[in-house]
Amino acid sequence: xxxxxxxxxxxxxxxxxxxxxxxxxxxxxxxxxxxxxxxxxxxxxxxxxxxxxxxxxxxxxxxxxxxxxxxxxxxxxxxxxxxxxxxxxxxxxxxxxxxxxxxxxxxxxxxxxxxxxxxxxxxxxxxxxxxxxxxxxxxxxxxxxxxxxxxxxxxxxxxxxxxxxxxxxxxxxxxxxxxxxxxx
Amino acid sequence: xxxxxxxxxxxxxxxxxxxxxxxxxxxxxxxxxxxxxxxxxxxxxxxxxxxxxxxxxxxxxxxxxxxxxxxxxxxxxxxxxxxxxxxxxxxxxxxxxxxxxxxxxxxxxxxxxxxxxxxxxxxxxxxxxxxxxxxxxxxxxxxxxxxxxxxxxxxxxxxxxxxxxxxxxxxxxxxxxxxxxxxxxxxxxxxxxxxxxxxxxxxxxxxxxxxxxxxxxxxxxxxxxxxxxxxxxxxxxxxxxxxxxxxxxxxxxxxxxxxxxxxxxxxxxxxxxxxxxxxxxxxxxxxxxxxxxxxxxxxxxxxxxxxxx
Numbered sequence: 094x095x096x097x098x099x100x101x102x103x104x105x106x107x108x109x110x111x112x113x114x115x116x117x118x119x120x121x122x123x124x125x126x127x128x129x130x131x132x133x134x135x136x137x138x139x140x141x142x143x144x145x146x147x148x149x150x151x152x153x154x155x156x157x158x159x160x161x162x163x164x165x166x167x168x169x170x171x172x173x174x175x176x177x178x179x180x181x182x183x184x185x186x187x188x189x190x191x192x193x194x195x196x197x198x199x200x201x202x203x204x205x206x207x208x209x210x211x212x213x214x215x216x217x218x219x220x221x222x223x224x225x226x227x228x229x230x231x232x233x234x235x236x237x238x239x240x241x242x243x244x245x246x247x248x249x250x251x252x253x254x255x256x257x258x259x260x261x262x263x264x265x266x267x268x269x270x271x272x273x274x275x276x277x
Numbered sequence: 278x279x280x281x282x283x284x285x286x287x288x289x290x291x292x293x294x295x296x297x298x299x300x301x302x303x304x305x306x307x308x309x310x311x312x313x314x315x316x317x318x319x320x321x322x323x324x325x326x327x328x329x330x331x332x333x334x335x336x337x338x339x340x341x342x343x344x345x346x347x348x349x350x351x352x353x354x355x356x357x358x359x360x361x362x363x364x365x366x367x368x369x370x371x372x373x374x375x376x377x378x379x380x381x382x383x384x385x386x387x388x389x390x391x392x393x394x395x396x397x398x399x400x401x402x403x404x405x406x407x408x409x410x411x412x413x414x415x416x417x418x419x420x421x422x423x424x425x426x427x428x429x430x431x432x433x434x435x436x437x438x439x440x441x442x443x444x445x446x447x448x449x450x451x452x453x454x455x456x457x458x459x460x461x462x463x464x465x466x467x468x469x470x471x472x473x474x475x476x477x478x479x480x481x482x483x484x485x486x487x488x489x490x491x492x493x494x495x496x497x498x499x500x501x502x503x504x505x506x507x508x509x510x511x512x513x514x515x516x517x518x519x520x521x522x523x524x525x526x527x528x529x530x531x532x533x534x535x536x537x538x539x540x541x542x543x544x545x546x547x548x549x550x551x552x553x554x555x556x557x558x559x560x561x562x563x564x565x566x567x568x569x570x571x572x573x574x575x576x577x578x579x580x581x582x583x584x585x586x
Contacts, residue, residue, distance in 0.1 A: 166302065169314040169344075169574075181278065182578030184295075185302040221311045 097252060100271035103233070106249040107136070110231055111143035113247055114200065121148075123226065125161040125194065129203040129215050130186035134164040135266035136233060137202040163190035165201075170214035188218070195223040200247075204262040206232040209243035234273055236260050280580045281393045281400040282572060284409045285450035293451065297419050299571035300564070306343055307566060317346035317577055321376040324350045325367075326403070327358070327383040332538050332562060333403050333413070337380050340569035346377075364388060365395060372396045378576065381405075386443075399576045407441050407502070413537050414447035416568040418455065420561050421492055424533050429456035434486040434528075436518060437496030437545050439463040439472065441503070444537045445496055449475050462486035463496075463518065466507040483518050490528040495520055495536045495546050511544050520546045525555060533557045 098106070118124060121144065128137030141160040148154045166186035174182070201215055212230060219228065231247035236254040254260060254275065261274045279287050288296070306314055322341045326334050334350065341348040351371075353359075358367060364383070368391070371379065378399040381389050386406035393400045404410040421428055433452055439445050439461055452459050459477040461468070462485075472479050480486045487493055498514065508514050525532065534546075534555045542548045551558060 169306075169316040174316060174577075175319075180579045182575050185299050185574070187302055188305050217315070221313075222309065 094274050094276050096272050096274050098234075098250060098273035103249075103271045103273065106233065107139055108143055110247045110249060111140055111147060114140070114231070115144060115147060118198070121160065123197050124200065125163065125192060125197045126200045126202055127163045127165050127190060127194075127219065129201060129211060130164060130166040130168075130188075131267055132262055132264050133201070133203040135264050136204060136231075137162050137164075137200075138266075140200075140202060140231065161192045161197075163192065164188060165190065165215055165218055167211055167214040167218050170218045172210060172214065190222055193223055194219065194225045197225050199225040199228045201228060201230045202232070203230075204233050204264075205260050206230070206235045206243075206245050206248075207238060207260075209239045209241035212243045213241050233262060234260055278575050278578065278580070281389070281402075282411055282576060283389050283393055283400065283402045283405075285411050285414055285447050285454070288411075288451075288454075290454055293415070293418070293455065296415055296568065296571045296575060297422060299575060300415075300419050300567040303343075303570035303574070304564070304567035306570070307563075313343055313345060315345045316574060317341070317344040320346045320378070320577060321374075322346045322348050322378045322380065322573070323371055323376045323398075324348060324403075325353075325371070325379055325381045326350070327353045327364075327381070327388070328404065330382055330403070332565065333382065333410075336562070336565040337401075337403060337412075337569050340566050340573055343566070344570055344573055346573070365391060368392045368396055372398060378573065401572065401576065404443055406443065407446075408443050409447045409450075410443040410537075411447050411451075412565070412569055412572055413444050414451040415572065416561055416565045417444075417448055417494065417535060417537070418451055419564050419568050420535065420557055421533070423560070423564070424531075424557065425491060428452065430458065431491040432458045432460065432489060433492040433494060434460045434462060434490040435494045435496060436462045436483055436486060436520065438467050438498050438507075439496065440467040440469050440507075441499040442496045448494065449477055453477065460486040460490070464508050464514070466505075483524060484527060487524060487528045487532075490532055493520065493525070493528060493532055493534050495534065495540075497537070497539065498541055498544050500541075511541075515544055515547075519544065520550050522547065522550055522553065525550055525553075535561055538562070 126137040126141050128134035141162045145159050166188045168183050168185045229246040232245045233249040234252050235248045236252045259276045263272050376398050380401045380403050382403040383405050386408035389400050389402040389405045453476045461477050462480045462483050465481050532555055536558045
């Protein structure tokens with residue numbers, strides 16, 4: 094099975110996204126990162142750390158301190174819970190957003206963007222916590238095959254796939270190593 | 278998960294942990310400004326309570342509403358039960374309106390099992406007579422896990438009216454399944470026969486039962502179920518079995534005191550213990566909502582028996 098991104102590549106890609114986020118925002122005082130469980134959560138934390146580091150090197154560190162990050166679990170908002178009534182319910186993960194999202198610019202972070210249904214559920218879930226000024230989306234891999242009108246603002250890698258393939262992202266925090274693999 | 282939750286014996290160890298971990302996620306929903314998720318939208322849950330209940334009924338109703346289910350409460354005192362309708366007929370009539378789940382509390386042991394046989398809806402036992410009260414045991418286990426690293430190996434003393442207590446039976450099944458060292462204690466007249474066979478230590482000395490205990494669980498003296506003369510007086514019961522701060526001192530310094538409610542202050546538990554630093558009684562109530570949300574969510578999924586068939 095081909096490994097399409099290794100640890101170095103993932104590191105460089107995330108650094109690039111961190112720069113892009115800074116480039117496109119004037120000031121990041123009202124920016125907060127929310128990772129989607131499970132692998133979006135460590136990705137959001139890494140991006141936040143990188144953004145803070147870049148700013149320290151530039152001497153433009155925010156007076157507001159390190160970027161706020163949160164974790165969002167979308168299981169209870171899935172649109173297929175009723176469809177799979179024959180199987181056991183999916184495991185519900187932790188949601189932890191320890192700040193008010195009101196009037197913040199929220200950057201949602203996930204590992205793979207596929208049908209867009211996870212992001213649809215994430216938007217619903219997030220709106221329950223308040224009214225952010227804006228919501229943007231960053232993903233490590235965009236594998237295409239959208240079923241909803243959803244597009245990422247920051248993409249690590251566009252990865253053309255067929256529907257029969259699956260894209261497996263592994264991260265040190267959740268899987269012991271960093272890599273992206275395509276499985277048939 | 279099986280179709281229904283009638284007894285703790287329906288659950289494997291893994292399923293119990295699954296419920297407790299899901300409850301952890303559900304608890305966060307109660308801290309949000311909008312305490313609601315759309316998960317059970319369009320599902321109908323009937324709360325059928327044949328016995329008085331404040332905590333359990335309210336707790337189930339809040340749990341159902343937080344998951345966006347449509348809920349309705351049947352108050353038996355204002356229903357056709359008063360006109361002589363049997364439980365089976367009431368159940369079949371409710372079933373005809375195709376609810377997804379029925380939460381039942383009934384004074385007869387096994388009432389929920391009868392419903393389980395005649396209804397397609399998922400049945401949740403919210404207390405059947407002197408038999409079981411599974412969601413109470415689950416929320417007790419959840420509360421213990423908040424205070425203790427693991428349930429395995431803990432000494433848990435359950436003190437009070439063992440004979441009439443469904444909370445006792447569910448807790449004994451659950452705690453022994455998770456590897457706790459369970460001691461049960463009460464007046465000899467209130468100890469059911471065969472208790473030892475459930476893998477617990479039976480004692481009629483409250484001091485022995487709570488000695489170095491990690492958890493003390495008090496059971497209510499159920500005066501409404503006591504037709505016989507089980508003990509001479511409530512004052513004598515209190516002096517022999519009541520949980521006083523002097524007795525609490527025999528347990529471990531970090532002991533937690535639990536009570537499923539409603540409490541008889543000055544009968545099974547002294548007021549200063551009920552309101553004291555070791556008491557987690559109100560935490561139990563708060564956790565009840567999260568645990569019931571977890572049970573409702575997990576039961577709304579598929580049935581393993583059906584998948585296998």
